[in-house]
Amino acid sequence: MLQAIVIGGGATGAGILRDLALRSVRAALVEQGDLVHGTSSRYHGLLHSGGRYAVKDPESARECAVENQIVRRIAPFAVEPCGGLFVRLEQDDPAYARRWVAACREAGIPVEEVDPDRLRREEPLLAGSVCEAWAVPDAAVDGWRLVRGNVAAAEARGARVFTYRRVVGLLMDGRRVAGVRLLNLATGEEERLEAELVINAAGAWAGQIAAMAGAPLDVVADRGVLLVYHGRLTSRVVNRLRKPGNGDIFVPAGSVTLLGTTATPVPDPDDISVPPEEVEELKRLGAEMLPMAATARILRAFAGVRPLFGSGPGGNTREISRGFAVIDHEVEHGVPGLLSVVGGKLTTYRMMAEKAVDVAAARLGVTVPCRTAEEPILPPPDPDAVRRLVHLVGRDLAQAVADRHPATLPQIAEAIARPGGRQVVCECEQVTAGELVGTARELGAPSLGDLRRRTRLGMGTCQGGFCGYRAALLLAREGIVAPEQVPALLARFQAERWRGVRGGLGGLELRAAELNYALARAQLAMEPAAGTADAVAQMGGAGHD
Structure with a gap:
């Protein structure tokens, strides 16, 4: 037992x-x-330095400061040590900034003032109203x-x-x-x-x-809405230096930038709806720090539910520890x-x-002590597999694949080395056919969503509009799914992607949505079994490098 x-x-x-x-x-x-x-995949991807909580929740700040360093050490495959900034705008309270610096130092959070001229060179898209900035050891972490x-x-x-x-x-x-x-x-x-x-x-x-x-x-279910912008608008995490509120964190992650977040208590933890008014509020507040946030292309808007313990005054979840x-x-x-x-x-x-x-x-009755802070989660990536991948796909993509599959890298490298394995299926996230096939065989009979969570398929500009079709047909061609299953596989993936895309629809976003809609209409117009089988057959010669 x-x-x-x-x-x-x-x-x-x-x-x-x-x-x-x-x-x-x-x-x-x-x-x-x-x-x-x-929730672990429905948040802003920030590995906190503790700075966000230094003033109002010093115990949480100290915990974050300690664990930030431990997670970096034990899980390098999941952490991008991009660093972070807290920036004060001219309209923000300078007295709060002084309290914040003192509270960070009290909590053991390293803070270093950044020269404004240097800041403008390094982060040119920040608002001209930024008058003070401090560097902290924030990072991006892939949940x-x-x-x-x-x-x-x-x-x-x-x-x-x-x-x-x-x-x-x-x-x-x-x-x-x-x-x-x-x-x-x-x-x-x-x-x-x-x-x-x-x-x-x-x-x-x-x-x-x-x-x-x-x-x-x-347990209080606290829904937070986030926006995903096309491209990296900042090189570091950028926090607004004021009392924590809505729309005050930008986090660069992979090929995108996330802006978060709102805070709304909801009765149902399955409520991940995205109210349009919260999207507009995030864009307005985010643009105060980064003006481009008002007009830049939003790939999707999504929500996650924080599990908070306790209650805040007047139902204000921002005040819950x-x-x-x-x-x-x-x-x-x-x-x-x-x-x-x-x-x-x-x-x-x-x-x-x-x-x-x-x-x-x-x-x-177990007396063995905890060792999770001392031992790396996984051993370093297999060096032979890394060298093989560098030869096959270049150093940058080899590193990305090693980070995505640290425990199964030799098998993924073998799949990429096979004929057609280097073909790129998802250009935005540089996901190859071999990586998808190797991951799918490991999982057995995965959905495209399962593959997305492991490879980042469909998380870039097209939001699955192009690469979803390629991936589904590839799985059929490789015998991982039956050809007649492809329409249902695609429909589920497209519905999952659309749920986020529709939350951020605007001018640029509408054009992309129209294109994806036209592709979906064309796919649905096919006779499901015969049409899909024909498409799979046509891929027979399309997998060569």
Whole structure:
């Protein structure tokens, strides 16, 4: 029997699974969608220095400052150390800026004043009203890579992972939680997993899980809307130097720039709608720091739901601490066998996991100490595979592939080396046919969304309008999916992409949307089986380099 079951395949759940595995605990993780299905992939991608919380939440600031350095060290494959800035505009309070600098130094956050002339040379798109700037060790972090790295490390030590399994109930032995009841979303069958302990790391859904055992849990679902701009508008993370609010963070990530975020409490953690008025508010506020934000092309607008613990005055979620809590429901509510970890930030995921597993280990009689801060999540990329990739696709793309697939790089390199493997399917993110095929074979029967989360397929300018078709036909040509499955595969991917695209529609965006719509109409006009089979046959000679 398992010793522990972790509910939730985001950063915290994956971190807990790795920590358990390093302590030789027999554990499994269950997730209702694909890994990184929820909040850990629906945020601005910022590895916090702690500066954002230095004034109003110094404990969270100190936690972020410490964990920022640890995550850089243990997960270099997931971190872009681009650095960060806090900039004060002429209309912002100079007294707050002085308080902020003092609070950062008190929290152990390195801050360095930046000369305005140097700043304008390095970040020419910033507003002319910027009158003060400070450099901080912010970074961009890829939530998909971070989670998959933790999971791969745990699986290498015997942990098990069950995706597309929704928790529909907890197995109860009297008042004790003894496992989980799962609905397999692929087969429609119900499954059961038993364990000595269940660890609830379900994020915004954690309150629903705890309620299945009759345990109250005060989790606030706080929806935040973000915008994704075409291209990198800044070279570093740019924060506005004022009390945290809406539209005050730009984060460069890959080939795009994210602007975030709003804060709206919602009753349903599945509410990831994008109100048009919040999009317009973000554009207006973002343009105060970066004027180009008012007119630059928006690729998509999306929302994520923060799981906040506690409540703010008058329902103001900005005033709720970004700290976290580990709840032992046996102590708090007389429900043995259940722990919950709630709140926190992706930046502090490892610390949250350590504190949760410390409590779990005590319950399980395990005395092995935590080692997650000292040991790299994954070993360095296989040097032979890296050299092979450099020869095949050049140094820059080889590095990107190594970062996207640190645990399976030799297999991906082998797939790229095959005939047609170097053909670029997604130009924006430089995803090759070999990378897609190798990843798809590893997953078995993936959706295009599953491939997107692992390769960044469709996350650039066309938002899947061109590369989605190429990828679907490639999977059919390689025998990974049947030709008659291609229309459904594409329709699901296009619907997923459209949900974000429609939130940011404007002048430039409408032109691209019209083109993608015309492509979709043409695809739907084909007789599904014959048309797709013909298209697959035509690709027979299109895969050569």
